[in-house]
Amino acid sequence: MRFPLLLTLQALWLTVCQATQHYPTTWGHYDLCKSHGYTDEGPTWYYMACQPEAADMTKYLKVTLDPPNITCGDPPETYCTLENPYMCNNECDAATDELAHPPELMFDFEGRNPTTFWQSTSWKKYPKALAVNITLSWNKTIELTDDIVITFESGRPEQMVLEKSLDYGRSWQPYQFYATDCLDAFTMEAKTVRDITQHTLLDIICTEEYSRGYVWKNDKTVRFEIKDRFALFAGPKLHNMASLYGQLDTTKNLRDFFTITDLRVRLLRPATGATMVDENNLSRYFYAISDIKVHGRCKCNLHANSCIFDKEKLTCECEHNTTGPDCGRCKRNYQARAWSAGSYLPIPKGTANICLPNSVGPVIRQNISSLGVANRNQVAPQVALSTVPSVQVANSKRGRRTRFISSNYCVSVCHPNYPPPPSPE
Incomplete structure (x- = not known):
C-alpha cells in the first residue's frame, strides 16, 4: 500500500511544481511589503x-x-407583476418595516427568503421617462478585481448605462451601455464582451445580452465583465497573471480603466415585457434591485498591503515611507528622491520604489529589485528574498495596526548573534 501511495504523492508534487513554474504569479499575491533577512553586513x-x-x-x-x-x-403603493397584470398584491409602504424597500437592501446579505430589495416608484408619470441614477461612492480610489453584478428583482431594464468616475463624481465616463435594441436606444451596434480583443479592450460597447426578459434566476443579473477583460491578457482561467500585471504596469490607460472612485447606474427604461406599455396599468412598470456586487481593493500604489475603514472612510496603511490616502507621496524627511508608485515588475515580487530618507548619501547601488534598509547606519539596495510569515499586532503608541515580522521565524532564518532590526515606519 505504501509504494502506490508514495507514487501518487510524488506525482502530485511534480504536478504542483510544474504548475508553480508555469504560473508563478498564482502563488505570489503581493501580500507582503517587506521581509526580514541577513546579509554579510548584518540584519x-x-x-x-x-x-x-x-x-x-x-x-x-x-x-x-x-x-x-x-x-x-x-x-404607500400597490404593484402588479409584469407577467400577470391582474396579480396586484405587492405593497410598498415606507412606514412599515416589512413592506419597505429602502436603498440599503441592495447591499445586505442575500441568503434569506424572501429576498430583500430596493424598489422604485411605478411608472405613473408615463410617457415621461422613469429615469433613476444610483450612485455608489467610496471617497477613495478603488481597483476593480471581479465582475460588477447587479441582480434585479423586477424585470431587467430595457435601457441602462453603467458609468464610472475617477474624480469623486465631478465627471463621468460610460463603462457600458445595455439595451434590448442598442441601435434604437443608443445608435450603437450591439456587441458582447466576446467581441473585444486586446486592442479594443478600452472600447465602450452596447450589449443586448442582459436586457431580455428573464425565466431563470441567472437571467435576473446584469454584468460588467471584468474577468473576461482580464482574460485577454491572463488567459481563460487567469493563470498567466504575469502578462496582465505587466500590461497594467506599463499601460496607464489600461490601469485607469479598472480604477474608480464612484460608480453610477443609470436606469433609463424599465422592463415592459416586450409589449406596448399598458397605460391603464402603469403599476406593472418599476425597478427593483436585490443585490449589487462590487469586488476590488483599495488603490495604494503598491505601497500598502492593508486598507482600514475608520470614521466612514477608507485609507491605505502605507509602507515604504509613503503617506496619503493612496500612499501617493513621500513622508516628511523621506524625500531624497521623487515619489514613485511601486511596480509589479519583475514578477513575482515587483519593485517597492521606497521613499529614501533625506540623509541618504549619494552612493546607491541600483538593481532590478526592491530597495532595502540594512540597519540604522547603513542604506543599500538589496535583492528581495522570499516572503516570510508575518503577524499583525497592535501598536499602542500609534493607535493603529502595524505588521511586524514574527520573531519566532528567526529560529530558522536569522543569524543567532543578531537581533532583528527595528521595523521601519
Whole structure:
C-alpha cells in the first residue's frame, strides 16, 4: 500500500511544481511589503511591491439616489407583476418595516427568503421617462478585481448605462451601455464582451445580452465583465497573471480603466415585457434591485498591503515611507528622491520604489529589485528574498495596526548573534 501511495504523492508534487513554474504569479499575491533577512553586513529589511487583498467593496460605500424621492412607499403603493397584470398584491409602504424597500437592501446579505430589495416608484408619470441614477461612492480610489453584478428583482431594464468616475463624481465616463435594441436606444451596434480583443479592450460597447426578459434566476443579473477583460491578457482561467500585471504596469490607460472612485447606474427604461406599455396599468412598470456586487481593493500604489475603514472612510496603511490616502507621496524627511508608485515588475515580487530618507548619501547601488534598509547606519539596495510569515499586532503608541515580522521565524532564518532590526515606519 505504501509504494502506490508514495507514487501518487510524488506525482502530485511534480504536478504542483510544474504548475508553480508555469504560473508563478498564482502563488505570489503581493501580500507582503517587506521581509526580514541577513546579509554579510548584518540584519536587513527587504522591500517588495504590495497591495491589499480584494474584498467586497459594497461594505464601504455611500449610496445616493436621484431623484431623492424615487424609492417606493411614500405614499404607500400597490404593484402588479409584469407577467400577470391582474396579480396586484405587492405593497410598498415606507412606514412599515416589512413592506419597505429602502436603498440599503441592495447591499445586505442575500441568503434569506424572501429576498430583500430596493424598489422604485411605478411608472405613473408615463410617457415621461422613469429615469433613476444610483450612485455608489467610496471617497477613495478603488481597483476593480471581479465582475460588477447587479441582480434585479423586477424585470431587467430595457435601457441602462453603467458609468464610472475617477474624480469623486465631478465627471463621468460610460463603462457600458445595455439595451434590448442598442441601435434604437443608443445608435450603437450591439456587441458582447466576446467581441473585444486586446486592442479594443478600452472600447465602450452596447450589449443586448442582459436586457431580455428573464425565466431563470441567472437571467435576473446584469454584468460588467471584468474577468473576461482580464482574460485577454491572463488567459481563460487567469493563470498567466504575469502578462496582465505587466500590461497594467506599463499601460496607464489600461490601469485607469479598472480604477474608480464612484460608480453610477443609470436606469433609463424599465422592463415592459416586450409589449406596448399598458397605460391603464402603469403599476406593472418599476425597478427593483436585490443585490449589487462590487469586488476590488483599495488603490495604494503598491505601497500598502492593508486598507482600514475608520470614521466612514477608507485609507491605505502605507509602507515604504509613503503617506496619503493612496500612499501617493513621500513622508516628511523621506524625500531624497521623487515619489514613485511601486511596480509589479519583475514578477513575482515587483519593485517597492521606497521613499529614501533625506540623509541618504549619494552612493546607491541600483538593481532590478526592491530597495532595502540594512540597519540604522547603513542604506543599500538589496535583492528581495522570499516572503516570510508575518503577524499583525497592535501598536499602542500609534493607535493603529502595524505588521511586524514574527520573531519566532528567526529560529530558522536569522543569524543567532543578531537581533532583528527595528521595523521601519
